[in-house]
Amino acid sequence: MSAERPNEDFEADEILISDIPRAAVADFDLFYRQHHAGVCRALALTLNDVELAQDAVAEAMTRAYQRWNAVGKYQNPSGWVYRVGLNWARSRLRRILRKPAPQPVHTDDIALGVVNLLDAALAQLPVGQRSAVVLRYYLDWSERQIAEALNIAPGTVKSRLNRALNRLEDLLEESYGI
Amino acid sequence: MGFEKEELRNHLDRKAGGIRLDPPALRDIRVRARRRQRNQRLGASMAVLAVLAASIFGVRALVNDGETPERIQVFDDSGGANTPPGTDNGNDGGGSNAPPIDNNHTDSNPQPAISATTSPRNGGTLTDTKTQDFQPEATPTARPTAEATPTARPTATPRHDDDDYDDYDDDDEQQQEPTEEVAPWDISAGSLFSRRLAFLDAGPLVSEANGAVEQVGGFGVAGEVAEAFELDYLAGGDVGHGRLEFRAFD
Known part of the structure; x- marks a missing residue:
């Protein structure tokens, strides 16, 4: 049965x-x-x-x-x-x-290359900024498409992307000495 | 120097390419959606039924809620003049709180008179000459027996332990008490709150100079009589926060 x-x-x-x-x-x-x-x-x-x-x-x-x-x-x-x-x-x-x-990043891991620096930096971003980055640079969506998908204004998408890229740059330069 | 956007793009592509997916079959998505639709329709039907049932039985329950567990049964020992409506001579139907009262019955062991004092912030205390522990749970089921039902003017006079009420005159009380039956205060249309406050209408409330309120009158409390209990409790709210209403008493 x-x-x-x-x-x-x-x-x-x-x-x-x-x-x-x-x-x-x-x-x-x-x-x-x-x-x-x-x-x-x-x-x-x-x-x-x-x-x-x-x-x-x-x-x-x-x-x-x-x-x-x-x-x-x-x-x-x-x-x-x-x-x-x-x-x-x-x-x-x-x-x-x-x-x-975000996973804590240890300098030893960085030195050994265990943790990808960009991964660690992306994990530090807020979800809103990270989603904008992923949709823009992974799915190659336009800002208008991202705005429709996330139900936000196109200007907000621009500002989120700008802030996210600046934050990534800061994290890579200052926190990890690159 | 920072990083290039192309570097970020390549990184995301690499990382995403390493993700192994195990997507559900399309058929599973369909079945899941259809089950959910069916459940939602069923849930909507049940909700409608629940609303209908609540509208029918809820009103009835609300009416019955007048039988509050905290209620204190108050009646006029001069003949049940202040019993809630629908309670005349033992007719306890309709959700009323009053015990059956025989107006013609005289009792040699009447309930003693009570006095209530309250201060606006700290809550008042109701003091009776009897000293029994007040148990709110026991109060609703405590029905006075015919022997215990006072119908005659109590011979015991209230004892006032509070020094603030030294000027309380027992003789005046005897003179102030009505000699004829007072028409029962109609609380049939009143809320649960006003029903609770029926206790306060058992006697006139006299304001004191220090802001306290004293209840004057020789009325008995049916059932278990508390040694001391808060007016806050009776009123179901905080006396000091304006939830207690005083009404003119004829």
Whole structure:
């Protein structure tokens, strides 16, 4: 009986999703295949936590699928997915009282090259600035796309990027003597 | 010198390339979404039912909440004149607090008179000639028996331990007490708060020069009588913070 259980669940799930319109499924399938990995990696870079990023993207993709009639019409649906995933991850971090605290960098590690200096500096940035940096320099999104994705003004994106780059430079020059 | 943006871009690419992903199957996303939709619809239906149930039973519970556990049963020992409405002659229905009272019954062991004193900030104390421990939990269930129900004027006079009330005149009290029944104060439309305050209307409240308030009158307290308890407690609030109202008493 236990061997039949997965099949029963599978059939129940098939019934559950049988009434979804085919056109909507095909549209979302294409979006999922094209953008899942990029958004997930961007979130992993932002959060410094791959597992959390995968959970967040799965959650955001689920919500996108539920609202695909609306989300699918956005200019940049992956931006919506990124923002939903980021918000979900941050609220989850708050719930479990776990912050993506920057890892302490020891000078011995730096000397040995164990810790990448840029990684350590990026970890020192606030999440808002880090997300702007990741979207701009990893996903190559324009400032306007970033503004839409993060639901902020384009001017805010510019200022966040400027502050982030200045902070990175300061951290590399002053803290680590480069 | 700092770093180049290209260096940052290459670094992020390298780091992202090293991330191994285990994406869920697309079918899992679909199933998850559909389950959630179904649960949300179910939850919405349950919420509607809960609101309907609350609107029906909640009002009833609110009415019944008049039976507060802290309530103190107060009645006029001259014949139940100040009992809450709906409690005439033992009819205790309708959520009233008063015990059954036989107006024609005379008792040789009446409840003694009480006096209440309060100061605005520290709360008042209600002192009775009987000295029993006040147990709020026991009060609601304590119903006076027919023998204990006072219907005659108590012979015991209030004892005042507080020096601030040395001028309290027992003879004056006897003279001030009404000889005829006072119409019960209608608190049927009142809130729970006013129901609690019904105690205060058992007798006129006399303001003292030092700001204290004294309750004058020979009224009994049904059930367990406290040795001393705060007016704050009776009123359900802080006397010193304006939650206690005084009303003109005819």
